[in-house]
Amino acid sequence: MILYSGHEEEDAHHTEGVAFMLSHEAQNALISWEAAGPRIIYASFKTKKENIKLNIIQCYAPTNDKDEETKEDFYNKLQTLCDKLKEKDMTILMGDLNAKIGSDNSGYEEVMGRQGLGKMNENGEMLADFCAFNNMIIGGSVFPHRRIHKATWVSPDHRTENQIDHICIGRKFRRSMQDVRVQRGADAASDHHLVLARMKMKLKKREVKKSTRTQYNVDFLKDRLTTETFRLTVRNKYEALQDLLDEGNMDIDTQWQQIKEMWTSTCSEVLGKKKYQQKDWISADTLNKVQVRKEKKGAINNSRTRAAKATAQEEYTEANRAVKNSVKQTRQTSLKT
Known part of the structure; x- marks a missing residue:
């Protein structure tokens, strides 16, 4: 388990708070x-x-x-x-x-x-x-x-x-x-x-059921041509299904399964499954700056005199500022794309 505590000092412009991060x-x-x-x-x-x-x-x-x-x-x-x-x-x-x-x-x-x-x-x-x-x-x-x-x-x-x-x-x-x-x-x-x-104490694992729900690219329906294709496909499949429903040989559950299959197959054929693309919120340049900051942190811990520590602290502060600016710039660029 990994737990984290964070806060900001109380003053006219800051509020205090606590949080934890879990593995x-x-x-x-x-x-x-x-x-x-x-x-x-x-x-x-x-x-x-x-x-x-x-x-x-x-x-x-x-x-x-x-x-x-x-x-x-x-x-x-x-x-x-x-x-x-x-x-x-x-x-x-x-x-x-x-x-x-x-x-x-x-x-x-x-x-x-x-x-x-x-x-x-x-x-x-x-x-x-x-x-x-x-x-x-x-x-x-x-x-x-x-x-x-x-x-x-x-x-x-x-x-x-x-x-x-x-x-x-x-x-x-x-x-x-x-x-x-x-x-x-x-x-x-x-x-x-x-x-x-x-x-020493161990936590108990909890079974997490994975969702079997399929999501489709409904954003494609914003395109007029795709919308017409989707509408036409549904109409053709429904007309073919209507002939089977008129015969009266299917119970209500079977009818529901047939209608559900009609919609899901149409979504799969015309829209396709929605794909999730993980955006990179941190760039290679930022990772390099993080490594530099980490080295500056080590310099603080290894300093033997107060003067050396003060110098190392100034360098660490500057490196930390560079990391924050780089992360902010990368995030803004990612949101625009």
């Missing part, structure tokens, strides 16, 4: 999903065990400098959603929680380990209290990793690194979570790094 296997196992406001989205999946579901809550919490009312409103909505979920099911809470939990787990031994970064802030306390109330564990604080594989956010000047994105799981299913770490090499064009969790 094909996860889409087949999806039962339902719903949005609990602009900051929270929830999805439920089937698992190999018939009586257990996998619930994933993706969210974007208010930043630490927001007022208490905004923070409490967020956690109240989050708690309302959790109250609807069954305790026997596996529940995963993940996203940008804007919470620093630190490495000191005094008083929260059942909620977190000692592998966190920095010191716990107010948002960290609220997250820890929420997890304690709902019997959850903060995965990023349990597994030992190097510092670069713990920091999930880097400030624009590369002077500050924080662990504010988290993946939490119900304590009952703690052993199903095998690892949580940061994926620094992902080219996500964001000041956040991806956070990956390796899980």
